[in-house]
Amino acid sequence: MSRMRVHKLFRKTRFFFFALFGLIVISVSVLSITTVSRELSDEYESNSRSIAQNIADSSVDILLNRNLATLQSLIDQFVQIESIRYIYITSETGEFLAHTFVPGIPDEILASDASSTATVERSLPGLGDFIEVGAPILSGVAGTVHVGMDLELLGLKIQRAIGAQMALFGIIFVIGSLLTFWFVNLASQPLADLLAFAVRMAGGESSTGDEPVLSRDDEAGELARLFVHVNRRAAGADREP
Amino acid sequence: MKNADGTRARGHRPNGTVPALTRRSLIRSGFASLLAAPWASSLGASMVPVAGVSAARGRNASRPPQDDEIVLGVSAAFSGPSRGLGTELYRGSMAYFNQLNENGGVNGRRIVMKLLDDGYQPDPCVANTIELMQDENVFLLFNYVGTPTVTRALPVLKTFRDQQVFLFFPFTGAEPQREPPYGEFAFNLRASYRQETAGLVDNFVRIGRRRIAVFYQNDAYGRSGWAGVREALARHGETIAGEATYTRGTQFTASMRGQVEILLERSPDAVICIGAYAACGAFARDAVDLGLHIPVANASFVGSENMLQLLQEGRSDPNSHTRWLVNSQVVPSYEDTSLPAVREYREMMAVHDPPPPDNVARITEGEPYETFPQSFVSLEGFVNAKLITEIIRRMGDDPQRSGIEEAVFAVRNYDLGVGERVSFGPERRQGLQRVYYTVVEGDRFVPLEDWEAKFS
Numbered sequence: 001m002s003r004m005r006v007h008k009l010f011r012k013t014r015f016f017f018f019a020l021f022g023l024i025v026i027s028v029s030v031l032s033i034t035t036v037s038r039e040l041s042d043e044y045e046s047n048s049r050s051i052a053q054n055i056a057d058s059s060v061d062i063l064l065n066r067n068l069a070t071l072q073s074l075i076d077q078f079v080q081i082e083s084i085r086y087i088y089i090t091s092e093t094g095e096f097l098a099h100t101f102v103p104g105i106p107d108e109i110l111a112s113d114a115s116s117t118a119t120v121e122r123s124l125p126g127l128g129d130f131i132e133v134g135a136p137i138l139s140g141v142a143g144t145v146h147v148g149m150d151l152e153l154l155g156l157k158i159q160r161a162i163g164a165q166m167a168l169f170g171i172i173f174v175i176g177s178l179l180t181f182w183f184v185n186l187a188s189q190p191l192a193d194l195l196a197f198a199v200r201m202a203g204g205e206s207s208t209g210d211e212p213v214l215s216r217d218d219e220a221g222e223l224a225r226l227f228v229h230v231n232r233r234a235a236g237a238d239r240e241p
Numbered sequence: 242m243k244n245a246d247g248t249r250a251r252g253h254r255p256n257g258t259v260p261a262l263t264r265r266s267l268i269r270s271g272f273a274s275l276l277a278a279p280w281a282s283s284l285g286a287s288m289v290p291v292a293g294v295s296a297a298r299g300r301n302a303s304r305p306p307q308d309d310e311i312v313l314g315v316s317a318a319f320s321g322p323s324r325g326l327g328t329e330l331y332r333g334s335m336a337y338f339n340q341l342n343e344n345g346g347v348n349g350r351r352i353v354m355k356l357l358d359d360g361y362q363p364d365p366c367v368a369n370t371i372e373l374m375q376d377e378n379v380f381l382l383f384n385y386v387g388t389p390t391v392t393r394a395l396p397v398l399k400t401f402r403d404q405q406v407f408l409f410f411p412f413t414g415a416e417p418q419r420e421p422p423y424g425e426f427a428f429n430l431r432a433s434y435r436q437e438t439a440g441l442v443d444n445f446v447r448i449g450r451r452r453i454a455v456f457y458q459n460d461a462y463g464r465s466g467w468a469g470v471r472e473a474l475a476r477h478g479e480t481i482a483g484e485a486t487y488t489r490g491t492q493f494t495a496s497m498r499g500q501v502e503i504l505l506e507r508s509p510d511a512v513i514c515i516g517a518y519a520a521c522g523a524f525a526r527d528a529v530d531l532g533l534h535i536p537v538a539n540a541s542f543v544g545s546e547n548m549l550q551l552l553q554e555g556r557s558d559p560n561s562h563t564r565w566l567v568n569s570q571v572v573p574s575y576e577d578t579s580l581p582a583v584r585e586y587r588e589m590m591a592v593h594d595p596p597p598p599d600n601v602a603r604i605t606e607g608e609p610y611e612t613f614p615q616s617f618v619s620l621e622g623f624v625n626a627k628l629i630t631e632i633i634r635r636m637g638d639d640p641q642r643s644g645i646e647e648a649v650f651a652v653r654n655y656d657l658g659v660g661e662r663v664s665f666g667p668e669r670r671q672g673l674q675r676v677y678y679t680v681v682e683g684d685r686f687v688p689l690e691d692w693e694a695k696f697s
Contacts, residue, residue: 069415072464073363073392102459102486103499 052135090114190220314373317386318361325547333622335595366390388462395423415465431571438469450510459486466515483507518548563681582658
């Protein structure tokens with residue numbers, strides 16, 4: 001018996017499945033992107049603020065002892081942290097006491113308010129884009145610590161985190177789609193067998209009685225047996241005078 | 242580089258193997274993570290018995306101190322762009338110790354240096370210091386090179402203070418080893434950067450050059466010199482006219498145009514450089530090339546002969562880039578043979594001509610280090626060795642670490658032969674105070690007699 005496929009009946013089912021799945025993927029992705037981006041940014045800033053505060057707390061005695069070499073040594077150790085791109089410490093009068101800039105302190109930073117501890121975004125020519133946080137030393141009377149974080153590195157980290165999630169979603173989507181096709185085909189197979197049987201009946205062939213569809217105990221089997229019964233009654237009616 | 246007598250200085254090629262730094266001490270001390278650092282593989286160690294150089298070559302470094310030896314632990318730059326400093330300092334000390342040991346040592350004991358290379362990097366220096374104190378059980382630490390390295394090693398001394406291991410005569414004029422909280426763990430011989438920079442500033446101001454800029458290595462060393470210039474200028478009612486920085490480890494081949502341009506915008510009357518010879522040489526070169534024709538001063542740490550070699554080598558006019566140089570020194574000129582210590586130094590350097598330690602040649606394979614017959618750095622190493630020998634001599638036949646401080650404090654008005662007497666005490670942990678100024682004449686640095694005539 002030739003196999004037939006049922007296409008039209010499950011078209012809407014497939015469409016709704018893909019639409020629903022796509023909607024889930026897109027909404028989860030958007031939610032994930034914003035969450036990851038926000039949380040990484042917050043963590044980034046929080047860590048940097050902690051570092052700035054840590055340096056500020058450690059600097060008090062060093063500054064009071066006028067030991068700027070030790071102060072420089074201190075910030076040199078912190079600037080080795082991957083995300084920290086620059087650190088500078090200003091006195092209460094705004095003088096730059098220690099910093100990590102090479103070949104010099106950028107004009108934008110020289111022109112900024114040295115006592116401000118507000119979080120600001122900076123774009124420094126030749127260096128890149130940064131978020132800068134500040135922390136006061138001894139409530140600001142001994143100076144201020146400023147820590148600059150690399151925004152490009154933050155962006156890269158966010159991209160990596162989101163990229164990993166999107167790759168996972170993609171894999172789930174492909175596997176889900178394949179499974180859906182397989183399942184729909186499996187579910188529609190009895191109907192396809194019934195359709196093929198009905199087409200044969202309609203073409204004038206008579207049932208041999210051992211077609212597989214006739215032995216099924218589901219609705220497709222019942223309909224096939226009904227077709228045979230109707231076909232036989234119609235044939236009997238044709239033979240009456 | 243030509244020798245003082247006009248001949249070429251000798252280069253030294255690799256010869257012999259040197260065992261690697263042991264990992265055991267690092268792991269035990271919680272520094273296992275340091276092993277992953279790039280520098281770890283380049284570390285070398287060698288125990289150098291100073292009685293004879295040939296005996297030192299290829300000898301296994303890790304052996305316990307002998308009863309007839311006093312072991313001095315050294316962590317210094319024997320590789321990288323500042324290797325000339327560690328090497329020349331070592332050679333000067335070796336010349337003295339070789340002579341001493343050939344004549345029976347001090348109180349019957351030979352003085353031996355246990356060398357570890359830190360490449361002028363802080364983390365290796367910390368690991369080396371722990372190894373020297375914990376594994377090698379050295380009598381004292383000696384001839385360390387550099388501020389960023391010493392600054393990080395000082396807390397190690399404080400951590401193991403019960404062992405009473407002191408750091409003697411580091412090749413740095415920074416303040417951390419002269420002031421609390423770590424000053425009590427070190428003894429200095431040379432004048433401080435504060436004294437060097439104050440002298441430079443005072444002389445520049447005296448000849449009317451009041452707008453002084455600073456070019457410095459962006460680390461603890463550079464900051465120490467920067468702070469010295471700032472303080473000295475403040476005494477004259479001035480502030481730093483401009484500043485530019487470079488990263489530690491910068492080579493002579495690097496461009497310093499950016500730094501020179503920054504300073505050109507500030508129109509200074511003079512620049513004081515606080516850096517190592519490779520970077521300061523590059524700055525002096527680019528300053529002249531870009532038209533910054535003002536005095537360029539360097540602190541003693543620069544390593545004058547190494548810098549001069551870089552600036553003159555291969556040039557049709559060897560003095561084209563040295564006209565404006567003025568270098569401060571913390572030892573007198575090695576040409577001043579009126580001084581007994583200088584005569585001794587020249588004689589012993591000529592007799593022994595110590596080669597660089599084995600691990601230098603091994604690490605810088607293909608680039609043999611070219612030694613100098615005399616240099617300010619090796620003269621400093623020589624007087625360091627002379628004074629530490631005197632201190633050990635005063636400790637008698639059975640020297641103990643617990644007696645070191647007392648022996649140092651007993652040094653009063655001691656004549657080292659450098660034209661300045663040395664004294665130590667609880668409140669005086671620096672032996673020499675004098676600063677000398679030199680300029681280039683021909684192929685060497687000579688004393689600067691008249692600032693006005695030279696730079697006005």
